[in-house]
Amino acid sequence: MRLHQALLALLPVVITLAAPSPALERQTRDVYIVHQVNRLTSDTAIEIWNQDGTEILGYSCSAELSSGAFQDSPITFDIDANRDGAGNLTIGAHTYAIHDDVNLSGGISCGRISSPGEIMIKCLVPLSGDLASAELAPLNKRDLASCFQKSFDLLQVMSSLEGGTEMTAASELQEFTAEHEVELGQDAIDIEGHNHTGTLAQRQGTRLCETSPRIHFTERVGNGNPHQNPRHVQLSEPMECPPNNGCEIGHSNARSYSVGWSAGISPFGWISGGFAVQETIETGNTHTCYGSPRDFFAIWKCQGQTAYTVRNAWRARPGCGTGSGISSSNFVIWSPNEQNRQGFYYCVYGRNYVRAIGDNWLDTTDAYPWGPLGP
């Protein structure tokens, strides 16, 4: 009896010894591997992030990372910039395709964004073998020199598409047609057609001085503290290339939207503030995005907009006395830049990044403190 119990108790141990732990054999560590390329300056970077996105574990200002823990298993990106960054990621002896489907890539899942100026690729990678158990100490971000001569625009775009930014629903948007321009965005505000310039005063004489003795207007505050705050709009339905062929999204698959000015509170009237901006503009749709087999992607537009600070104010109507005052606290007007300045098209790849046609968001970061003509 006792022996029997003892044997039973031993049994699992025997089994464990006979078959090495599958958990140990398949141990992996998930990291994000990010590749950034400035296509104009050829500046590049690779960064390895922990899964929380809180720490940088590896870093290189080139398309290859082969230092520290990655000496024996270098990380290399081979991409085709003319095909919007399609290509491969090699880690040691493994080469993966840059794709969002783990079954097609060979085990990694990647999103990517490609603009005429930049390419950014971000892959969730299960590191295995020595790299899974290697000591990957977080690097002090302050010690990392920037790999780029200018700021990297697609960084903010990618993190916004990952969910940090609330999108305006597609239903808030209207397709642009020549007869019917619709302001875009939930914060767009219509102004009532009041004419404050004084004809009525002349026609109605001094009676207007009793009913409406003030002229209301909106004015720039100081230099307006201009910033670039583009509006990003998805111009096409998501497209998936067939299993055995690449495909493309061009102007015939993409719409043009009208992007109108918007404001923090209702202004008495739209003003340009002296900047090269206009009340509304079309995004256009003249861009082509190239996809590899089974790529899931869409065209987006970054519509250049200038944010400037204004306030509502009043002054006495001519002939109705004197005086002037301020009617509101300071607020911001966002207006599209003339001639599409500072705008660009880009291509977004991967189910985690592509949204619905018409989805849009306003970038309100203060990263670009200048007017429509640039720094």
Ligand SMILES: *[C@@H]1O[C@H](CO)[C@@H](O)[C@H](O)[C@H]1NC(C)=O
């Ligand atoms: C990626 O790998 C595939 C298969 O080996 C190859 O055909 C393709 O040319 C590679 N792409 C790049 C950009 O290196």
Ligand SMILES: *[C@@H]1O[C@H](CO)[C@@H](O)[C@H](O)[C@H]1NC(C)=O
């Ligand atoms: C990958 O293939 C496996 C097995 O066929 C399947 O269960 C899984 O859903 C696939 N994953 C994706 C992302 O398609």
Ligand SMILES: *[C@@H]1O[C@H](CO)[C@@H](O)[C@H](O)[C@H]1NC(C)=O
């Ligand atoms: C407002 O009144 C001024 C002065 O008479 C006139 O020149 C202007 O055309 C009017 N504007 C509108 C929008 O009616």
